[in-house]
Amino acid sequence: MNSKLGTASRTTCATFKNMSIEDETSLVKKVLAENPGSKLDGSPNVALGTARLVCLASSEQNKPIAVAIGVAEQ
Numbered sequence: 001m002n003s004k005l006g007t008a009s010r011t012t013c014a015t016f017k018n019m020s021i022e023d024e025t026s027l028v029k030k031v032l033a034e035n036p037g038s039k040l041d042g043s044p045n046v047a048l049g050t051a052r053l054v055c056l057a058s059s060e061q062n063k064p065i066a067v068a069i070g071v072a073e074q
Helices: 013-017 021-034 044-054
Strands: none
Touching: 013 044, 021 044
């Protein structure tokens, strides 16, 4: 785990993919709050869509969600 990442931001794509729509939405909002000033700041719907697409890739399953959608570095 990367200690620089907040709790929500450390959630892996594999975990995210198994969440309900409500939980996905809530998590993405928390990730954005943990990473103010990111390229997706203020765009929770874009961030959610990006997360859903990126987390489909098998290569991204163990990546923290914030890193996978590009709002934080690992």
